[in-house]
Amino acid sequence: MKFKSRRQFIKEFGLGALGLTTASSVTQLKAINAAYLNNSANELNSDYKAIVCFFLAGGNDSFNMLVPRGNPEYDEYAVTRSDLALSQNELLPITPVTSDGRQYGLNPAMINIHQLFNTGKVSFINNVGPLIEPTTKSSYQNGSAPVPLGLFSHSDQLKNCQTGLPHVRTHFGWGGRMADLLNSMNSNRNVSMNISLAGTNIFQYGETLVEFAIDPFDGSPGITGYDPLSTGFDANRTEGIDLLLGVEHSDMYKKTYTDILKRSLEGSIEFRAAMEQIGSLNTFFSDNRISQSFKRITEVIMARDILGFKRQIFFVRMGGWDMHGELLNSHERNLTVVDNALGEFANGLDETGMFDAVTTFTISDFGRTLTSNGNGSDHAWGGNALVMGGDVRGGDMYGTYPSLALGGALDVHNGVLIPTTPNDSYFAELALWFGVSLSDLSTLFPNIGNFYDTGSSAAPLGFMNI
C-alpha cells in the first residue's frame, strides 16, 4: 500500500486517540492532515476533483430537453411527438461548437443552463444509453445482438446506469467501484469519499466503500445527547452508547447493524466539526431538496482539506420524471428545479473557486418514447444527458443526435431509439478525468472494448479535458 492510513500515521507520530467533539478537534484534524500531507512518504496528487452524479429518477423525456429547432428537423420532431411537441419559437436557441448542419434549442424552462451552455460551461451528450455492443435495428429485432437486461424496466435500467454493467444484474455501482480504486488518494478514514444526498444508492455502493448519507437540509446531525464532555444523564448515556457500540457481535445482522451505527456516529462527529470551520457561502440556493443538496455539496467541497479529501463522489437523486401523463407541465416544472439548482451550484462553485475541479453529470433510467400515449410518453432507451464543469469542453453536443422521424434506422418501436452513444463511453470519459487509469477502465466497464480502444490516446467522446 502506498500510504499509511491516517490512523496508522497518528499512532506512529504519537498524536493519541481521536476524541472528536468540539472545535479543538478540527484544529487537530487540520494539523494531522497538514502533517500527513507534508510527510514525504505520502504521494498525493495536489489537485482535487469531485464528480457529482445527478440521477433523474423515472426516465427523463430528454428529447424535450434538447430539441431540433431548424427545418426540416423540427417538423419531423413535431409530427412524431404530436401533442408532446414544444413549439418551435419557444425553444432557447443554442449554437454548438461542432455543427452537424442542423439547429437545436433547449426547453424554455432551462434559462440558466442555456447561459451556462453559451459560456462554455455545459455540454450535452446525445442519445446516450446502455449497450453491450454496437446494436442495429435488425440485430436487436432478430435477437442476434445481446441487449441490456430488462430494457424498459425501471428497476433494471436504474441499475444499468448506476452499475455501468448492463449485461448482469448486480448492485455494485461504478461510483462505488471507482471509490474502491481511488480512495487511497484520500486521508480521511471516518467519512466516506462517497457522499449521498439521497440515502443508500446503487451508484455509490462499492465492494468495500459505501455512501456516507447526509440530509439535504440538516447535513449530518449526530446522536442527541451523545457528548463525551457532558455530565449527568448524558454522560451516562454517552458511556452506555460507547460500550454498546464496542460489543463484538458474531451474529452477522447484529454486527452489521452495530458497525454501521458506530461508523455513522464517528463520521457525523467528524463531519460536523469540519462544517463548523468552513466559513460562509453567500450564493443563494433555493429552498427545495435539490438546490439544498447542491448547497450541501458546495459546503463539503469547501471542507475538503479539513476532512482530508482529494477525490470525492456525490450523488443527488431527483424523482418525478416518469411522465406517463401530464408531461408538458410536469417536465417544465422539473426542468425548472434542475435549471435553478445547476445555476446556483455553478455560482456557489465560482464563489469558492472550485468550478474547475467539479464535474456534474446527469443520468436517468432511460429516455422516453418519442410518440405520445395521449398525454405523456412511455419508457424508451436512448436519451440526452448534460454535463457541467470547468474541465468540460463546453458549449457543444457530443455523439450523434438522431433523426426523430418515426420508423428510422434507430427506431425500434414507437420512437424508442437505439442509443448512438453508449453509456460505457460516457462513463469512461468521466472516470478517466476523475483519475481512473486506462488499464483499470476495463475492470470498471467490461464492455468498453466494444466501443473504445483502451490503448488509444484519444478520449472516448472528447467532452472532457483529461
Added chain:
Amino acid sequence: MRIVFLFLFLYHSHLLGAQTYGDYIGGGHDQNISVTTSSDFQPEGRQQAATGSKTLQVSGLTGKLIDAGRFLAQATMGADRSTIDSVAKLGFEAWIDQQFELPPTFVRPHIQEVYDTTFQRYLAAGGDTLKYPEIPASEHFDYAWWQVNMTNDDLLRQRIAFALSEIFVISFKSELDRYGEGVASYYDLFIEHAFGNFKDILLNVTLHPCMGVYLTHLNNPKSNPARFIYPDENYAREMMQLFTIGLYELNQDGSRVKDGNGKDIPTYDNDDIGEFAKIFTGLGAGATRPMPDTIIEPAFGLRSSRIDMAEPMVMYEEYHEPGPKYLLNGFVVPAGQTGMEDVNAALEHLFNHRNVGPFFGKQLIQRLVKSNPSPAYVSRVAAAFNDNGAGVRGDMKAVIKAILLDEEARSCGWYNDPVQGKLKEPIIRYTHFARAVGGVSENGFFWNQGDEYDDDAGQHPMYSPSVFNFYWPDFQPVGPIGNQGYLAPEFQVHNSRTSIGFVNFVNEWVVSETLLRTKDDPERLVLTHLDDLITHAADTEALINELDILLTNGMLRDDTRQIITTIVDPLEDPFEKVKLTIYLMVISADYTILK
C-alpha cells in the same frame, strides 16, 4: 373480550401439550427439556454449526412469555404485555384462529374525523381556508393509520395488511400525496382481504384508481396507430415483475429454474408486456368526486382531480383494446370478450402461474420472519399457497399459518441459527415499542405524523420512494452478510443518516417521553407510558427482565445486559434509571434484530 379469552383458555388448556408445530421453549411437556446453545447443533442444510450468542436458561412461565413475545414480534406490528400473556396461555395456532375471527378495523372511517378536527385547529390558529388541502391528504392518512395501529385488537390482520402494502406498492411520493382518503381505501383493501384470497387482492388492486394513477393504467386507451398512440405498458410490466411472477421461472422452493445451458429462464419478454398492456386498457373513473356546484358524470379520460379516488375504476368498452391478446405460454385471451372478461382472464392466468406461490410466499416470509428462508421453508409455504388442503389456491389463511407456525419460524433450534432473523423495519421498531410500552392520550386520539420518521429513520407506511418498496428483496449489505451471499433487504435503509435518525427518535420516545405527535398541533402529544416500568426502578434485574419480555424477546445478550446494568445501577433518580435502561435496550442490536 376477557371473558372470551378465559373461556378459550379453559377450553384449550388440555390441548396445550398437543401442539402440532413442534417444540417451544418452556413447553412443559418434556421435563428434560433444556435450552442451551450448543456448538454441535447442525440445522438441516447448513454448513456451519450454530454458534449462538446467548444461552437461554429460562424455564416455565418466563420461557413461555419470551416465546410468545417473539411470536408476536413476527405476527404483529407490536403487542403489549397482556397480549403476550394471553398468547402464552392460548398457544400460537389458537391465537391465530381467534385473530381470523375478529372483525377488521379499517383506516378510512377515521379519515373524515381527522380531517375535520385538523382543519378546525388550522382555522382556529388563524390559517387561510384557501391554503388548506380541499380533501384529506397524506398527513391525514398518517394520523388515521396510527389511530388504528395503536388501538386495534386485530393485530395479525394489520400486520399482514402492512406487509401486503409493501408488495403491491403505491406511494404518497407521487401525485397521490393529495389523496389521503383514496390511499386509505386502497390500504383498507389489504385489511379486508388479508385473510381472504390472493386472487381477490390482485383484482382489487388492479381496479383501484390509486393504483391506476400510480402505475398509469387509469385512462389508458386502446391503440391509435394513426396518432402513434399505443397502450401504456407500465402496469403490465410492474404487475408481472413485482406483484405476481417476477423475472425468472421459479421452482417451488424459490430457486430459479435453469435451461440446458445452466441459465435463468425469463418469465416474459417485451412482446408479452405489450400484449398485457392491451388487457389493461379502458379502465376509467368509477365515480366522480362530489363537488359543491356541479355534477360531473364519470367518463373515460377524467383526471384524478375529478375522480372519487376511493371508488373502483370501471371498464369503458369503447376504449378497451379489441382483438385477441397473446399472453404467456401460448395462452390466448380470445377476441370478442368484454374488457372485464379480458382483465379477469389475464389475472387468473397469472394467478395460476407456478411462480406465484414461491415468489409471493418468500417475500411474505421476508417481511414477517427472516431475510434468508431455507428453500425447504419457501417450498412449504408455496405448497400452502398452491393448495390450502381443501383444494383452494391462494388462501391467505393457509399461507399465514404456514409461515408463522413452521418450525423454521418457531423452533428454538432455528432460533439460534446464524442465518436466522432480520433487521426489523424502521416502522416495526417504532410500532413494536409503541404497543409494548404504550402511550397515554388525554383525548383518546393516537395520531402521529409520518414524514419526519420517513425522512430521518427511513420509512413510513405508504411513503415508499418507488414501486420497488423501501428496499429491494435481494439487497445485500457490504460486510459479513454480503460476503457470504446472504440477503438483508432492510439494511438498504440503514445508513449513516437513518441509523442515527432512529436513535434520535428513541430519545424522543423515551427521554422526552413523547411517543406520538402531530404536525399541526405540537401541544397534542401522546406520552410514553412509563409508569408501570417505573415500579421496577429499584430492582435493575427485574426491570431488564420485564423489558426483555416486552422488547428483546429473550435475545438480550449477557454482555448487553451487563453493560446496561453497570451503567444504570448507580443512577438514583428512578426516572433517569428506567429511561436510560429502555433507551439503551432499544438502540441495541438485541432489539433491532429479530432472531
